[in-house]
Amino acid sequence: MGRLKDDCVAPTKGPIIPEGGDRAGEAIDLKKGGVDMLVRVGKEAVDFETSAYIEGYGFKPVKLSDYKGKWIVICFYPGDFTFV
Amino acid sequence: MAAVASLYDEFKALNVEILAISTDSRFVHKTWQEMELTKMLDGGVPFPILSDPGGKIGTVYGVYDEDAGVDIRGRFIIDPDFNIRAMEVLTPEVGRNPKELLRQIKAFQHVVKTGEVTPSGWEPGGKTLTPGPDLVGKVWEVWKP
Numbered sequence: 001m002g003r004l005k006d007d008c009v010a011p012t013k014g015p016i017i018p019e020g021g022d023r024a025g026e027a028i029d030l031k032k033g034g035v036d037m038l039v040r041v042g043k044e045a046v047d048f049e050t051s052a053y054i055e056g057y058g059f060k061p062v063k064l065s066d067y068k069g070k071w072i073v074i075c076f077y078p079g080d081f082t083f084v
Numbered sequence: 085m086a087a088v089a090s091l092y093d094e095f096k097a098l099n100v101e102i103l104a105i106s107t108d109s110r111f112v113h114k115t116w117q118e119m120e121l122t123k124m125l126d127g128g129v130p131f132p133i134l135s136d137p138g139g140k141i142g143t144v145y146g147v148y149d150e151d152a153g154v155d156i157r158g159r160f161i162i163d164p165d166f167n168i169r170a171m172e173v174l175t176p177e178v179g180r181n182p183k184e185l186l187r188q189i190k191a192f193q194h195v196v197k198t199g200e201v202t203p204s205g206w207e208p209g210g211k212t213l214t215p216g217p218d219l220v221g222k223v224w225e226v227w228k229p
Binding site for chain 1: 085088095098100103105106107108109110112113114115116117120127129130131132133134135136137140143144145146147152154156158159160161162163164166167168169170180185189192193
């Protein structure tokens with residue numbers, strides 16, 4: 001097996017403010033409140049960037065919008081080492 | 085998640101990227117893959133497993149449970165234009181049905197491609213409907229549950 005990579009050296013942004021305003025591309029500040037749920041069916045997905053483990057590769061930052069142009073399924077789940 | 089992974093070839097064939105995400109760190113994801121998932125499934129989970137520290141992403145997607153500190157079972161389908169097409173959120177006790185996920189993706193892809201709409205329980209090859217004034221009040225003629 002080749003050596004796995006670690007590209008997760010810089011902090012990731014988490015949820016990202018969408019294009020259009022002055023602060024586009026910045027991280028969404030959840031502490032400011034007013035964010036209960038931003039996503040809606042039929043509306044644009046909220047972009048985010050975070051670290052990931054990818055089998056055979058290692059650690060890599062993943063940005064949702066990098067997958068634009070494909071069908072994407074996001075599966076949230078409660079935790080590793082539980083039944084899923 | 086292993087159940088979704090077991091149908092990975094079918095998702096790939098539909099040009100679907102799957103991203104799993106929980107509040108666990110990438111380090112725990114790696115260990116889980118090595119210690120357990122590879123034993124459930126040859127090669128383990130083949131898609132990226134993302135980390136959501138503090139549930140920030142889950143909060144924006146409406147699935148973060150602050151009391152438990154975890155993201156509950158939420159599944160979102162996003163189309164190539166980056167629009168959310170479907171969401172399904174379950175409390176943790178009940179697992180998902182990957183076959184239903186596949187069915188919904190096939191239905192959305194069919195709708196995007198053809199402009200037709202798919203009635204309840206549609207499967208590929210099944211009857212579709214073409215919306216328009218002519219269909220109003222006449223659905224019963226072409227489709228029954």
